[in-house]
Amino acid sequence: MRRIVAFIVAATMALAVVPAANAGAPPQKGEKDKPVPGVFRLPKHVEITAEQQVKIDALVEKYLPKLRELEEKADAVFTSEQKKARDAARQAAHAEGLRGKEANERVDAVVKLSDEQAAKRAEAQQAKKKLEEEIRAEVMSLLTPEQKDALPKPEKKGPPPGKHDDLKPEKKGPPPGKHDGPKPEKKGPPPGKHGGPKDKD
Numbered sequence: 001m002r003r004i005v006a007f008i009v010a011a012t013m014a015l016a017v018v019p020a021a022n023a024g025a026p027p028q029k030g031e032k033d034k035p036v037p038g039v040f041r042l043p044k045h046v047e048i049t050a051e052q053q054v055k056i057d058a059l060v061e062k063y064l065p066k067l068r069e070l071e072e073k074a075d076a077v078f079t080s081e082q083k084k085a086r087d088a089a090r091q092a093a094h095a096e097g098l099r100g101k102e103a104n105e106r107v108d109a110v111v112k113l114s115d116e117q118a119a120k121r122a123e124a125q126q127a128k129k130k131l132e133e134e135i136r137a138e139v140m141s142l143l144t145p146e147q148k149d150a151l152p153k154p155e156k157k158g159p160p161p162g163k164h165d166d167l168k169p170e171k172k173g174p175p176p177g178k179h180d181g182p183k184p185e186k187k188g189p190p191p192g193k194h195g196g197p198k199d200k201d
Contacts, residue, residue, distance in 0.1 A: 036060055037067060039132045040139065046150050052142050063135050070131065074124035077117040086111045 040060050042048065048056070078086060089110040093103040113121065140148065 037064070037132075039067075039135045040064075042139075043151065046143075046147055048143075048147065055142050056139060059135060059138055063131065067128065067131060067135075070124050070128040074121050074128065077113065077121045077124075078111070082111050082113070 040056060075083075086107055089107045090103060093106040098106055
């Protein structure tokens with residue numbers, strides 16, 4: 001009987017130790033731990049209601065899997081060696097302070113893709129861009145006019161150099177000596193040559 005009691009006590013203590021050990025282990029990162037893409041986010045100064053936040057969360061739930069799928073599709077065109085070269089080039093670009101388009105151009109210059117790889121990547125990126133436009137349109141439809149006005153306005157780009165349509169050249173006047181203005185007055189006949197009635201003899 002004592003052996004049975006001792007066995008039960010030992011088993012209970014062992015089960016108590018297992019959760020304690022697991023409690024200290026770091027949780028595994030899943031899909032929910034990844035940051036939400038910027039297409040779903042709004043600037044901090046734009047305050048939204050709890051109802052709006054619920055609807056935005058529903059959009060994340062709806063579109064995020066498809067967005068991740070397209071990202072993976074664009075990434076799948078790289079070989080393992082190309083991925084290593086890409087990551088190294090990206091780190092070097094960031095270390096130099098390059099971001100966005102400049103960093104991408106640096107990476108593309110280092111990692112040479114074949115025509116087939118480039119075509120598949122471009123197709124996935126184009127599909128992702130189209131999906132992001134749909135997502136952004138739905139996010140914007142949830143905002144009030146006041147909230148939309150609080151969003152930063154995109155900068156307007158001017159016309160390319162040498163193509164200013166609003167600056168038309170001034171009209172030049174006629175060249176000297178060719179004025180189309182009032183014509184000079186006709187001079188009368190010279191003295192002694194009047195064409196009027198002649199004097200009677």
